[in-house]
Amino acid sequence: MFILHYCYEQYNFSLVNGRSKNFFQKVNQIGFYFIHVQILNPINNIEVDNGIQFIINNSNLGMECEHNFIVVHFPVYSTGDLGSHKYFSERIEQLISNPELKIRATFSGHDHIFSSYRKNNVYSFINGAGGGKIDQMTNTEKYGNRTWSGKEIHGKQKIVSDNCYGYDLHIDSWMKFTRTEVNIYNDKIVYDVRDLDSDTILKSYEQPI
Template sequence: MGKSKKYDYNLPPVINNFVVLTDIHSNNRYLSNMAMDYDFCVLCGDYSNAGKYGEFQQSFVGMPQKPILAVVGNHDYNGDYQNFSQRPDNFYQKVRDLGFFYLWVQEGGDAAAFQFLNDNANRAISDKHVFIVVHHPIYSTGEFGASKSISIQMEQFIDTHPELKIRAVFSGHDHLFSAFKRNEQFFFVAGAGGGKIDPMTSYSFARERLWSEKKLHGPLAVLNDECYGYEHHLDSWMQFTRTEVNFYVDKIIYQVRNLKSNNIIASYEQTF
């Protein structure tokens, strides 16, 4: 990695909102004309297909010039991402009164991520709102589904740190939008920012989780380990989306916007 550089960026004194995108896969066709109506952007990985510098550039051409905070995805990590990234795999970022934990979590490679999370939990104690950003989903109705061991570790961390104001966990990897709520926390798969939508059929490893509809609502049957957490399911859509996080005095409103039509397809309210 070359010498680290510092970059200046402007943020408002009070954060009003941010957007969550993921899995662009070097295809910015739905992002280049995206409205600039947010303070900064959170990305959940897979901006590239093979982790090449040119692919990263292609993903962001034409996007609004707003600050971006990004976690690495498996497609990024499999290339030469580490040669031009200044970020470690796991890091904490404070943005005004918001705290973000960014974790490189994958099946069989999650020990370092959860060690970092536990070792650094106290850094977020004073944060008004805390968010966790990963690439691989904690719960998902998509192609790959949940990794049960990772899901359990995340649940245990949240349950044993009630002092942290953890509001939501954002992820990607599966190319669809999926929303879950367990206790007071939301879990969003914000996938499909440009990469192809998950298939409704085929892929034998999806097994019983194959969709017969392009949308799902309410709790679902837990048929195997990839279905872990389905009792917490709210909604899923096979659409290209962005998730908008809007802050108010006593609540957060999460809005899900279709990137093609620009219409809001879902809204979730969280009071505190």
């Protein structure tokens, strides 16, 4: 088992351990693609394209691993306050649709909620509690019928604009501080979402491999 608790602070990714903004790290037989896609308002195509191209150029490293994960600040999909962006989502989808890359899940932050999505047996998670407050989407003028002010939502959501891309892939969203714990077995991966306030498991997601 390994535990991934994605948090974000205001720092320059290029200064982290002397690494570049995009880098690959292998831990045992698990590969991590860290790509720098931070703020997409407005959309920064160059930042997105550089991150995607980095994964493509270094796909040979991931192919040597049993499992690969993408870690990025900006979410692939999001029901949260800041939303997603169709261009970035579609570029990531091009990668995860290739089984040879063995990408099992993406992990992100940016929006201060927990959310889960699934496409082609690949999960996307937001663990955005590191930024501080939990967002509550109550601005109807800004978000229209994207707004939800409750503590959680489940299941597919209605798509109303490009920044709602992936809503049909939505599984769960909670306004809670969470940690995603990843348990890798011979035939499956189990993602346990732990509520850090109560130290209980909110939900487990099972992924056959």
